[in-house]
Amino acid sequence: MERDDLLSVNIICLDIETESSEDAIKKLGQMLVENSYIKPSYVNNVILREKIFPTGLILDTMGIAIPHATPSDDVLKDGIAVTRLKKPVGFYCMEDPEKKIDVSMIFMLSLCGNNKHLGILKKLFSIFRNRELVELLRDSKDKNDFLQLLSKNLNIKGEI
Template sequence: MTKQMLTENNIELHQSFETKEQAVRQVGQILLDNGYIKETYINKMLEREALVSTYMGNYLAIPHGTEDAKTEVIETGLSVVTVPDGIDFGDGNEVRVLIGIASQKDEHLEILSQIAIICSEVENVEKLVNASKAAEVIDLLQEVN
């Protein structure tokens, strides 16, 4: 039996970080703590970030591992961290919502597509940032689950 990709345990609201690296590590740590990835996947997420920023626009970043990191994924999962005060992702890009993705195959492409559609409207990103309960985040992203 497979577990859900996104549960309340995978969501942390109203966080703050000094650096982009800390934020990426945290979304990875949530995936690790909930059994979706091996610890080495977090380094692959940082590697990906060093190659190409996962900043997507509209205050959103979607950290994920490099192409060769699929072997570090135990089960496809998502993590969500909101940072109301924002974090600098470089080049003047401010991120307030991070959605970490771990997937074994090409499942992440469909997930990315759904997230992109939902977050293409800045109002939806604001709703995520302002959520007071994890359940609100799940409701907003329910099409991804």
């Protein structure tokens, strides 16, 4: 199901600053475009979907978000772009769309099929339930460590 380049240091960006959730999605989208994962139009689809179906989640130690859009021909290859923010930004909560939460890590999915979305989301949720693992991701010193940790726990070989 997964490709070897689903995760790559080229689409991981640690400790960036963003103005808003939309700005964060655009920055992640730009990384995906520059690395030939998506067409630019996919980014707008993610922003629109986020307004209707928010993806913010409150974990024990922080808020995370998993923005994505319905698979379409805008996705060129499967990928998960990740950012860890210097300062949290507000995303609306998946469980309570009226509630805005502070998000510190964002995992933007670009996947070709619905079945892949569900499989990857299940794997990500299992990671998010592991407080120690989330803290290790939060405290990773560089992109390679972050990639290794995420790849190992998603059972996906990441490109280094």
